[in-house]
Amino acid sequence: MGNDRSGTGAETVSGPGYALLLAAGPVGKQRLMDAAAALPQLAAVSPAALLGTPGGASVVQLVDPVDPQTVLTHLRTAAAHPGPVLVHLAGQLTLDAKQRLPHLALARTTPRTARYTALPWHWLAAELGRRPPGSTVVVADLVADETAWPPLSTAGPSALAAGLTLYGTVAPAPPKRRLATPDYSRAFAGLLRSAAERPPLALLHQRAALEAGLGPGPELLLDGAGVDGAGSIEAYPPPDAAPWAGRTEQSAPLGATGQTGPSGAAGPAGAAGQNGVTGATRAAGPVAASPPPMPSGPPESFRPADQPPVPPALRAPAPPPPGWAPVADPLASTHAAIFEAANAGRHSEAASMAAAWEQEALRTAGPRSDDAIHWLEVRADLSRIAGDPARACELWLAVADARLGNGEPAEHPEVEGAVDRAHHQWQFVADRVRAGALAPLLIELRGRVPGRRPGALEAVRRRAELLRAPARTR
Known part of the structure; x- marks a missing residue:
């Protein structure tokens, strides 16, 4: 399943799985999402369905942690697990004021203290990126505050993928005095609970996004496309021509030079x-x-x-x-x-x-x-x-x-x-x-x-x- 190059959710390692369900956000007026609301539905999914491991799994919930070092410890525990691993994140992204890098906001995070009180996204990528290919997936249901959304919306999902198999959504902050709800997580959990067989993650993601009403809005959909090592396998010929070859409808604007999308x-x-x-x-x-x-x-x-x-x-x-x-x-x-x-x-x-x-x-x-x-x-x-x-x-x-x-x-x-x-x-x-x-x-x-x-x-x-x-x- 973070390095799963197939995106199927099928593990290339065996044994019981490990799931880390993290819901986090600042306390008070800085909170943009009711992140903890994602956990009851996810906790109700059987570990075998959540991880796709018939042998079961351990599931750990972490709600509103205060210290990024605490979260890092949990990530390292997950990264050291010998079996398949799923990390689910619900919460909000912010940028630190100095390096302008994405961080997952925690309970004590404020715009001025993000560098010290939030979890750097590159910590997450570094810990999980060391795991064997095909063993890890990250599912994210996030909002981005006014510092993080402009660069993320410009750079697209690749800004967060960083070699991870990453599914989910990132949305801009909701209007003032309103909290975003983790609708993607709820749909994701509901589909897992009702499925007789755990579907491939790309299909599960597509159905969850559809049920959550995502797509037509400004949010980014993270569809596992940023997996690492994509260039490490030689190309091989198709059995037939690409089915879309010769398509002429313009689906989106292109720059005059044809060099940017x-x-x-x-x-x-x-x-x-x-x-x-x-x-x-x-x-x-x-x-x-x-x-x-x-x-x-x-x-x-x-x-x-x-x-x-x-x-x-x-x-x-x-x-x-x-x-x-x-x-x-x-x-x-x-x-x-x-x-x-x-x-x-x-x-x-x-x-x-x-x-x-x-x-x-x-x-x-x-x-x-x-x-x-x-x-x-x-x-x-x-x-x-x-x-x-x-x-x-x-x-x-x-x-x-x-x-x-x-x-x-x-x-x-x-x-x-x-x-x-x-x-x-x-x-x-x-x-x-x-x-x-x-x-x-x-x-x-x-x-x-x-x-x-x-x-x-x-x-x-x-x-x-x-x-x-x-x-x-x-």
Whole structure:
């Protein structure tokens, strides 16, 4: 699950888990959120569901601590735990007056004393960042005061990710004399309590944000996109072309040079121009390389017999009538810049640019809008290029879930295509625990969206059974 590169919440370490539930905020007029209201619902979630660990977990609650050293001690205890770890934070962010770094405000924090009385965010990142990849997740339900919100809203989620797998939300301070409520935490806990199987974190996050009414407002949604080490795995070729290739609708404004995205997210200078993308006539695609080895076991590969058709709305536009000059398409240039970075191995840079555009779509159109779903698709393809099939599978499952939630029929080409791509990527997930965590949702969606290839559902079920069987030792 803070270093989980797949974002599935599936641990790459075994044993009982450990959850630290922290609710904090200044006393008196400086308090911006009723942070403690997040804890009763979270405490009512079974430890196994909260951590995704059938073997159970220890859950520690820390309410309104006074001393940052006390919080640091609890973080170090969590970081030293050998099993999976979840840290949930509810409260408010502020900046210290000297270094202007983000801090989590504690009971005695004031604007002048934040440096000494609040928890530096980089302490949190440093302690949890030392843990094994795939073992930790941070869930945050935060508001940012008048010192922290302007730089955070400009920098976007990457300002807090710092190598963590970070899900949740950061909102600006509420109007005076009002306290924000931890609606995201309540929705997150409610979904865990009602779910028969713990869903992948990206999907759980998406549903919690939707139930909490987040997305159209100014808040930042932290969707796990800032994971570390994204550039450490070689790219491998897709089984098919990116489904959104050739899309021409502009989902958000782009600078005149095509070098920056929303919230000032930078793209490679001159990247679009170097590729010659001046109109909506070309979409960048990934480079070819060798795929990773398939998981051991019987050949249960599901490969769609035919590439799912690209919907008309996403196809390359027809050439302009004679005498018409081509119109520059900012989004095509954006795609070119993003995928040039990805194909050059700069996966973190590509993911950050895509995440910034997704944030813009969430703010302007909402979590299940066409634009937001489009950027989910882009992020899924970036995960594929980065060699992270578990993350790609999870994001394609989220795309399918969102489309079905919007009322699109199971036989719609875009719904079928999303499930087919999730299924295909799932085959490449060699880690048994990650693959097993994704299996129940894939089986559920395959039951609703069987696709056009006979036996697809049975293929998933057979591999899921193999994954549940004890691993063979030699």
